[in-house]
Amino acid sequence: MSEFRFETLRRELRFLSDGEAYERCRRYITSFRGRTTSATVVAELYARIRRTTEHGRRRLWSLVYDEFRGMMMSEEAVRLVECELELIARYGPTDVNLLEIGRRQSSRRPVILTLDRPFAAECRRAGVRAKLLQELVLDRG
Numbered sequence: 001m002s003e004f005r006f007e008t009l010r011r012e013l014r015f016l017s018d019g020e021a022y023e024r025c026r027r028y029i030t031s032f033r034g035r036t037t038s039a040t041v042v043a044e045l046y047a048r049i050r051r052t053t054e055h056g057r058r059r060l061w062s063l064v065y066d067e068f069r070g071m072m073m074s075e076e077a078v079r080l081v082e083c084e085l086e087l088i089a090r091y092g093p094t095d096v097n098l099l100e101i102g103r104r105q106s107s108r109r110p111v112i113l114t115l116d117r118p119f120a121a122e123c124r125r126a127g128v129r130a131k132l133l134q135e136l137v138l139d140r141g
Helices: 007-012 019-030 039-049 054-070 085-091 093-104 117-125 133-138
Strands: 035-038 073-076 111-114 129-132
Touching (some): 019 133, 035 093, 039 054, 039 073, 039 093, 054 073, 085 093, 085 117, 093 111, 093 117, 117 129, 129 133
Parallel strands (some): 035 073, 111 129
16 A cells, blocks of 8 residues: 555554455355445545555556446445434534445344444444444454
8 A cells, every 4th residue: 555655544444454355345245135335435445545646546546447347336325414413513525425325224134334432333223234344344253
């Protein structure tokens, strides 16, 4: 990640530093019948990737494409005005979009993966299961 100037992301995802942890995360995600993300997640990826070196951007996007295709990830767009203003102000549009998608898909019993403990608690209050990514990859059981 340092070759791409992705140091901030490296710190946030330090628990995914080895291939085994990454593979545990990938196996967990692919264990679900359907996988959905929001368009805001893709926008957030863009915001992070654009801060990397120019030669690394294509490689990073190629990794994103490969993972999305491999996981058969679908994307949904959630209109800002469909989200609760207070939640947007507290957690931002990316997290709130995921929560809204989780609410819409409640019959499928979705799980939202997050790095943010307070947001995970908010999901649970809203009746949507949430799992902290760092706990998922550190759980070897």
